Amino acid sequence: MTAVVAGLTPRPSDRPAARHLAKRPADELTVIIPAYNEAESVGDTVRSALGQTTAPARVIVVDDGSTDDTARVAREAGAQVITPSTNTGSKAGAQNVALEYVDTPYCMAIDADTTLAPDAIERLLEPLHQDARLAATCGFVVPRHVSSVWERGRYIEYLLSFTFYKPTQDYYGKPLISSGCFSAYRTDRLLEAGGWSERTRAEDMDLTWTFYQAGHQVRFVPEALCYPIEPHDFDFMGKQLKRWSHGFVQNVSLHWKGILPLGFLSTVVGVAFFDAVVASVIYLFVLPILAVVLQAPWILLVYVIDVPAVIVPVLVAARRRGEIGRALASLPSFFVLRSVNGFYMVEAMVTELVLRRPLLVYEKGH
Amino acid sequence: MNSAGLPGTGLGGMFYLVLAFWMPFAELPRTLRGRSSKARWRQVAQQFALACGIVASVGVTAAAYVRVAGVPSAFGERSPVLLLAPAVLAAILLSLLVLVLRVWAGFQRRFPAGL
Numbered sequence: 001m002t003a004v005v006a007g008l009t010p011r012p013s014d015r016p017a018a019r020h021l022a023k024r025p026a027d028e029l030t031v032i033i034p035a036y037n038e039a040e041s042v043g044d045t046v047r048s049a050l051g052q053t054t055a056p057a058r059v060i061v062v063d064d065g066s067t068d069d070t071a072r073v074a075r076e077a078g079a080q081v082i083t084p085s086t087n088t089g090s091k092a093g094a095q096n097v098a099l100e101y102v103d104t105p106y107c108m109a110i111d112a113d114t115t116l117a118p119d120a121i122e123r124l125l126e127p128l129h130q131d132a133r134l135a136a137t138c139g140f141v142v143p144r145h146v147s148s149v150w151e152r153g154r155y156i157e158y159l160l161s162f163t164f165y166k167p168t169q170d171y172y173g174k175p176l177i178s179s180g181c182f183s184a185y186r187t188d189r190l191l192e193a194g195g196w197s198e199r200t201r202a203e204d205m206d207l208t209w210t211f212y213q214a215g216h217q218v219r220f221v222p223e224a225l226c227y228p229i230e231p232h233d234f235d236f237m238g239k240q241l242k243r244w245s246h247g248f249v250q251n252v253s254l255h256w257k258g259i260l261p262l263g264f265l266s267t268v269v270g271v272a273f274f275d276a277v278v279a280s281v282i283y284l285f286v287l288p289i290l291a292v293v294l295q296a297p298w299i300l301l302v303y304v305i306d307v308p309a310v311i312v313p314v315l316v317a318a319r320r321r322g323e324i325g326r327a328l329a330s331l332p333s334f335f336v337l338r339s340v341n342g343f344y345m346v347e348a349m350v351t352e353l354v355l356r357r358p359l360l361v362y363e364k365g366h
Numbered sequence: 367m368n369s370a371g372l373p374g375t376g377l378g379g380m381f382y383l384v385l386a387f388w389m390p391f392a393e394l395p396r397t398l399r400g401r402s403s404k405a406r407w408r409q410v411a412q413q414f415a416l417a418c419g420i421v422a423s424v425g426v427t428a429a430a431y432v433r434v435a436g437v438p439s440a441f442g443e444r445s446p447v448l449l450l451a452p453a454v455l456a457a458i459l460l461s462l463l464v465l466v467l468r469v470w471a472g473f474q475r476r477f478p479a480g481l
Binding site for chain 1 (some may be wrong): 377378389409410412413423424426427460
């Protein structure tokens with residue numbers, strides 16, 4: 001694929017990506033921002049990347065066939081813009097276009113609707129700089145806007161996941177996903193993995209598990225914060241849930257043999273998959289049927305049976321952020337989102353595994 | 367993609383609790399071998415404290431549910447056992463499944479041509 005680029009030259013294939021590490025690691029970093037019709041948000045993203053405590057060497061925005069002013073806004077904010085001749089069809093495709101122009105030992109992928117805390121890159125790069133075994137690091141994700149029921153649901157989900165689950169996964173050396181919206185990579189390891197694969201709809205999970213199978217490591221850095229814009233309505237949320245659910249099932253189908261020898265990872269994936277199946281079936285079928293058949297509406301309390309378990313890590317995280325009230329007000333939305341998520345998980349399992357009709361189209365849903 | 371599956375539910379929640387409770391025991395040998403650090407112990411302490419908080423929160427809520435709120439208990443005095451049984455069965459089933467898959471994958475690696 002040819003690309004129109006201003007001031008950028010592709011990396012020669014025989015040139016080693018890694019070189020002597022500088023004292024300020026962000027000088028050795030390229031930020032890649034894939035964008036499709038992100039004129040409203042990409043300017044903030046670029047400015048937050050360039051305004052870091054250790055600014056990156058360059059910020060590349062891939063304007064992937066946008067029909068709005070994405071390219072102009074990104075350029076005015078200070079990014080170098082790559083415009084592929086045709087739409088690549090996926091976030092992974094857009095990122096791979098930019099990867100050809102990366103000549104720094106580190107690179108980073110940020111979604112075009114995501115802003116960073118001022119020291120996010122510095123914090124994310126520190127472990128990469130210190131530990132050569134690491135292929136990637138990922139940070140703590142907090143929704144930028146917390147207003148609609150879907151944003152609130154995600155807010156609670158992230159506080160829970162990034163406060164309890166992910167640090168636990170990290171302690172045992174295997175964070176489940178190095179989130180695509182905010183991760184830093186050692187460029188040579190990324191190239192060795194073939195860049196971001198387009199074979200699943202969750203390229204970040206695919207890449208993370210590929211790293212593990214190659215013997216590399218990934219770290220979660222909770223101090224590195226990013227703020228994506230989460231889907232604000234059901235339409236956008238549905239697209240995202242569909243993509244994530246199908247992506248998860250596709251990655252399990254693709255990698256299960258490869259990750260089985262990795263004891264902790266295979267167990268985490270197995271538990272997540274088992275829960276996704278069992279909990280979804282219980283939420284969607286078992287509980288409503290039991291409540292009707294037994295004429296016992298209190299059975300529906302099972303939908304929120306784990307409130308006491310969820311609320312502890314959520315409140316701990318919210319207290320650190322001074323957002324106790326927001327967390328308490330958002331808690332019910334989490335259970336709404338989870339039940340809806342159950343529907344998309346079942347749909348993905350049936351479509352991917354039973355009907356053998358894989359989701360091939362990457363549909364943007366933030 | 368920032369999460370997978372359905373966070374906060376059933377077996378997964380208990381799995382992470384067990385992992386968090388196991389952390390001090392995993393860290394101790396590392397410390398004795400000189401491969402630990404204050405930062406690692408801070409992480410262990412945080413996750414362990416969270417796990418304790420979760421168990422306490424669930425315990426208090428369960429006690430309130432049964433004794434204070436007077437919500438009808440379908441299973442009477444045996445409710446803890448009956449509530450725990452599906453979780454234990456699920457864990458056993460999952461362990462067996464992972465074991466079978468591992469054996470299968472190992473077999474396929476050893477005999478790539480298949481049968």
